[in-house]
Amino acid sequence: MEDRKPLLQVRNLKQHFKVSRKFYVKAVDGVSFDIYPGETYGLVGESGSGKSTIGRSVIRLYEPTGGEILFNGMDISGKLDKDTNKALRMNMQMIFQDPMASLNPRKKVLDLIALGLDIHHPEMNAEERKKKVYDILDLVGLSHEHANRYPHQFSGGQRQRIGIARALIMDPDLVIADEAISALDVSIQAQVVNLMKEIQQKTNIAYLFIAHDLSMVKYISDRIGVLHYGHLVETGTTDEIFSNPVHPYTKSLLSAIPHPNPITERDRKAMNYDYASSGIDYTKGTLTNIGGTHMVLATEEELEKWTK
Ligand SMILES: Nc1ncnc2c1ncn2[C@@H]1O[C@H](COP(=O)(O)OP(=O)(O)OP(=O)(O)O)[C@@H](O)[C@H]1O
Ligand SMILES: [Mg+2]
Numbered sequence: 001m002e003d004r005k006p007l008l009q010v011r012n013l014k015q016h017f018k019v020s021r022k023f024y025v026k027a028v029d030g031v032s033f034d035i036y037p038g039e040t041y042g043l044v045g046e047s048g049s050g051k052s053t054i055g056r057s058v059i060r061l062y063e064p065t066g067g068e069i070l071f072n073g074m075d076i077s078g079k080l081d082k083d084t085n086k087a088l089r090m091n092m093q094m095i096f097q098d099p100m101a102s103l104n105p106r107k108k109v110l111d112l113i114a115l116g117l118d119i120h121h122p123e124m125n126a127e128e129r130k131k132k133v134y135d136i137l138d139l140v141g142l143s144h145e146h147a148n149r150y151p152h153q154f155s156g157g158q159r160q161r162i163g164i165a166r167a168l169i170m171d172p173d174l175v176i177a178d179e180a181i182s183a184l185d186v187s188i189q190a191q192v193v194n195l196m197k198e199i200q201q202k203t204n205i206a207y208l209f210i211a212h213d214l215s216m217v218k219y220i221s222d223r224i225g226v227l228h229y230g231h232l233v234e235t236g237t238t239d240e241i242f243s244n245p246v247h248p249y250t251k252s253l254l255s256a257i258p259h260p261n262p263i264t265e266r267d268r269k270a271m272n273y274d275y276a277s278s279g280i281d282y283t284k285g286t287l288t289n290i291g292g293t294h295m296v297l298a299t300e301e302e303l304e305k306w307t308k
Helices: 051-058 082-091 109-120 126-139 144-148 156-168 186-203 214-220 238-243 248-255 262-267 300-307
Strands: 008-018 024-035 040-044 066-071 092-095 174-178 206-210 223-228 231-237 286-289 295-298
Touching: 008 051, 024 051, 024 066, 024 223, 024 231, 040 051, 040 214, 051 174, 051 206, 082 092, 082 109, 092 156, 109 126, 109 144, 109 156, 126 144, 126 156, 156 186, 186 206, 186 214, 206 214, 223 238, 223 248, 231 238, 231 248, 238 248, 295 300
Parallel strands: 040 206, 040 223, 092 174, 174 206
Antiparallel strands: 008 024, 008 066, 223 231, 231 295, 286 295
C-alpha cells in the first residue's frame, strides 16, 4: 500500500474557532493522516474530539486555520480557484448522519439523486440523466420505481441509501461518511455498511468513515485514527490498533467494548483515562512510528513507558 500515492494527505491540520474576543476552541490541533485509493480510514473518538470538524475541513466547508490538505496531489487547503473548487465538488462527496434533513421533502428521489449531475453536467439530456440515476439505484439496492417517490415514503435505511446514491452519482474518489449509519437500527447498520463495502470493491472508492461506535469502525476500516481533544493520538491498521493498542486513551476506548464471549467478558476490565490528571500533554508529544504503519503520539519517555 505504501508505494501507492495517497489520495488524501492531511498535514498538521488545525481548525480553531473563535468563540469570544479572547478565546479560541482548538477543535483540531495538528492532525496528520493519509488515505489511499480504495481504502477505508476510520476516525474514532469521543464526542467533541474533533471528528466532524476534520471531515468538514477536508471537504472545505471550513477554511483550515493551519496545515495542508492535498487531494489527488492538489493543494486544497488555501483559497480555492474555480477549477480546483469544481474538481473538489465533483470528486469528494459527503454522506450525512440524518438523510431526512439533507433531502428536500418536495423533490422526487430522481431529482434528489440527480442534483449533482444537474449542477456539474447541465448538458446531460433527460434520457442519459435518468439512466445514470437508475444505474445508481441498482448499485445501492433500490428499485427504479423508487425514483418517482418522495423522501418521506422511505424507511431510515432506504433514505440512507438515497444519501449514498446521491454521493455516488458523481463517481467520487472519496466519500466522507460522518456518523452516516449511527441513527439506524443495528441490523440496518450492518446492511448499509456491507453495501458501502460492496460498492468500494466495484468502484475503488475511498471512505473517510467517522463514527464513535468502535465495533462498526473495526468492521469497515482498513486503517484507523484515534482522535482525542483535537489530536490524533494513535493510528495504524485495524489489526495494529486492536491487537496492540499503545496509547492509554486508545486502551480505554477498547476496554469499553463488551466481548461477545461471556467467559472473556467476565474478566474484561474497563480502563479509565483522565487526560487532566494523566500528566500527558498532547502538544509535547510527536506522532512516532512504532513499526509497520502503527504510530503513537508520545514523548520519548511516554513511549518507553507505554511499550515496556
Ligand atoms: N463552528 C464551531 N464554532 C465553535 N466551536 C465549534 C464549532 N464546531 C465545532 N466546535 C467545537 O469543536 C469541538 C469538536 O467538535 P466536533 O463537532 O468536531 O466533534 P465530534 O468529534 O464530531 O463530536 P460528536 O461525536 O459529538 O459528533 C467541540 O468542542 C465543539 O464544541
Ligand atoms: Mg461529529
